[in-house]
Amino acid sequence: MRRFSLWLRGRPTVADSMLAAILLTLEVLVFTASDHTSAWVQLIMGLLLCLPIVCRRTYPRTAAGVILVMSITITLVSYSIDDLDAQHPGLFALAVALYTLVAYVGRYVAALFAVGLVVDSALAIGLLRQEATVTGVIALLIFALSWITAEFLGARRAYDEEVAARLAVADYDRDRRAEDAVAAERTRIARELHDVVAHAVSVMIVQADGASYAVGTNPDVARQALANIGTTGREALAELRRTVSLLRTEPATDDMPQHGTAGLSRLVDMMRSAGLPVELELTGQLDDISPAVSLGVHRVVQESLTNVLRHAGERPRAKVRVRRRDTDVLVEIIDNGNASGLFSFGSGNGLLGMRERVAVLQGTLEAGRQTDGSWRVTAELPLEIRD
Template sequence: MRRFSLWLRGKPTVADSMLAAILFTLEVFVFTASGDRSPWVQLVMGFLLCLPIVWRRKYPRAAAGAVLVMSITITFISYSIGDLDAEHPGLLALAVALYTLVAYVDRSTAAVYAVGLAVDSALSIWLLEQELVAAGLFSVLVFALSWITAEFLGARRAYDEEVAARLVVADYDRDRRAEDAVAAERTRIARELHDVVAHAVSVMIVQADGASYALKTNPDIAKQALTNIASTGREALAELRRTVSLLRTEPATDDMPQHGTAGLARVVDMMRSAGLPVELELTGELDDISPAVSLGVHRLVQESLTNVLRHAGERPRAKVRVRRRETDVLVEITDNGNSSGQFSLGSGNGLLGMRERVAVLHGTLEAGRQTDGSWRVTAKLPLELED
């Protein structure tokens, strides 16, 4: 039954046709059982009275007007012939038409129609000599009930439509938030992969170049460079495994990288092994800050030193200062710049990745050439992340 009701909601003309058929069936039952001398005339008038109900929702004004005109016509025909019964059950179509105007059009149109109903009722009482109090009171009650029902059901329908609209908006917002979360996660993982791969590959390239130059003249240095390449490759592979594990349903938390002061010292040692003199200065307690901030500091230092190794020209040097302050962590990486004009920003993805990482941590980042020709990266990362 519920299925059938839901099916009818999507087919208003079918539902209205069924309502018109019910009203006409009442007409047939009354006039075939009453023994009236002219039942076919009555049935034709009843049919024309009920017929406009079929289109009451598709053309509400026209249907309501047709029902009212037919009702007035029945009154005049009954008055003219004199022996016809004017009590048509199909006259309930007037109440249905009033309900339709209130629910689907507007109150002003329904009020004008109610005036027409009052005129029709007055003509019927006057011309057919019906009892004033009984007929008038019955008409008022039926039409008032029709109006009140339309108001109630119209308000409920408007509420349902608003709820449906809100659900659509909520579904859209939920889908959009899910898409944003997926995009943010993909960006984060891409940034991690870039940091790991770019750093490791840069170090390995520098070491390989050094080994190729020293292979004939100084085999010991070449051997040390090859050892550093292997060590860097293994460490990069381990980092890649940790990063890829983030894509799994249950990441291996025991293998998560340890950063802090030990991680910074390891990065600096690796860069020194690659031939980049690095001075490291750590101030304050850096091992008890949040993992997100600690990872941010680690990646900033790693990416900045990798850029120095790539682009700072001949005999590069770098200085790393990490200072924990009262509300934030200050990270400064400065290279000598070499004043040779060989400094290059490359593709810019490294600096862009640093800016994205700092923005995620609600910090600030400044990067640029100083007046003495050096290049400085300065980042401030708040200790307490905002929600």
């Protein structure tokens, strides 16, 4: 049963269709038990009343409006046709529509719908001469229960979504730190590799020059120099093999992070789901720049938005502008700068890491608080890295 419930949760249209089918079945049962000459009219109106429930979560405003119009229409038609019963099991759709508006749209729209319900109830009491006290109390209880249930479940769903979004950001931040750790280790290995090769080649060049000068006048010195060249070369080769062995396992292409406009959009969407409103402005062709620069742009935006989420206050907002110019890419991230952020953890090295990354790409980075209280990070990354 739990597995079926989870299956339905991921398919809201199927669940809504089942609810509509239940109400339609009740309408058919009422129709078969009725002996009124206009029972077919009642059945058709009942069907039209229940059908919008199928798309109540896809188009909540439209579905609620159709249900309310059909309810008023039923009241007016029942008033015009004397032997037509105004009682429809499908009128429960009004409570369902109110619940949907409160849970998925907002209180303002739901309040407008509630005003329509009051008008509908007043018409039913006035035109059909229903018992005002009984009808009003029952309707009030049903609609109040729908509103309270929507508030409770909506708050629970919002909490679950916020927790899931925070976990996603935490996982993303963990993966980012792992990637940065791997990149730092590869950088260290590359420096060691450079030191090994540069030192060995320098020694071999000096020995070779000395051997060339001494080969005619002092053969013993030349032979010793050649021996030193061989020894140095073998030692360098062994060290080179040990260093390169650390880089044998290359990550698969499918696991590489996605950068460019698609990667920025995905990053911004994730931050939005975590509760950070972000405006993204992309100008120029950003998908054909070099992978190193693209990665640098991605990392600057990523670290800046993460800092905004942590430190920009209870209602953080951010704006990201990435613009390709003739010779460089301009990256600008601005937040509303409220301080005292949502997350308290952090190493404090994010800005330093951004400066180091931009410096490696031969770019410039500026960060600081503006006169209006906002915090701005600006990076300029050249399209071509000079040797």
